[in-house]
Amino acid sequence: MKRLPNWLKIVLAAFAVLFVLGAIFGKAPEPKPVAATPAAPPATSTTPVTSAAPVPVSYTVESVTDGATVVVKGSDGSSRTVRVLGVTAPVVGNGCYGLESLGWATSTLSGKAVTLGAETAQGVAVTLAGGQDYAALAIQGGYLKYAADAAVPALAAAETAAKQAVSGLWGPPCNGTIDAPAPTPTPAPPVTKAAPVAPPVETTEDAPEPDSSVYYKNCAAARAAHAAPIHVGEPGYRKELDRDGDGTACDR
Secondary structure, X not given: OOOOOHHHHHHHHXXXXXXXXXXXXXXXXXOOOOOOOOOOOOOOOOOOOOOOOOOOOOXXXXXXXXXXXXXXEEOOOOEEXXXXXXXXXOOOOOOOOHHHHHHHHHHHHOOOEEEEOXXXXXXEOEEEOOOOEHHHHHHHOOOOEEOHHHOOHHHHHHHHHHHHHOOHHHOOOOOOOOOOOOOOOOOOOOOOOOOOOOOOOOOOXXXXXXXXXXXXXXXXXXXXXXXXXXXXXXXXXXXXXXXXXXXXEOXX
């Protein structure tokens, strides 16, 4: 076998070394994983979201306890007892003018739409559908009294006017007193009629006195005795037999 020249051996050996080094150190590095880019947050509108305005509750008077206390029903289905601001009512069944006050309040409020004011310790202002303040209307008519703790000058003025006009409970028999029954009126003494005076009896001075010595029961008896007719002054004449009063009895 022919031997390779030395220089070729050296060249082959060098290639062999390079091959081995390349196999050990020449391996390409593996690519590193790339982190995912986070998704951008969804765009939001810059217009603020506002909630719908609440629907105001309307009220209707369901029942009337007295002139100052009512039960109302709301359009939302609620029910509440309301004390009217600024008024004092007669006690129903015991206070003077109580029935009149209750009757007027019932006809004015029952089943009617009303507007309620803000809740206070003294009560709630009640306004009728036409804009009239219920308390002022009741005080002006003399159906309720002004509650001084409400401190409403307009209502105080309305009561002053009702007093001057002697309206409702300010007149007799209550005279402004509503926390007690109406006073019982003293009965007037019975009126006795005087006995009628009998008309004077007319007498005729010239008329002769009847002769009572003869008596006829009736005109038939006088005719049977042939005494008829009988004139005034003759025996047997009586006014009972003289029916026409001409002074002659039994002439017919």
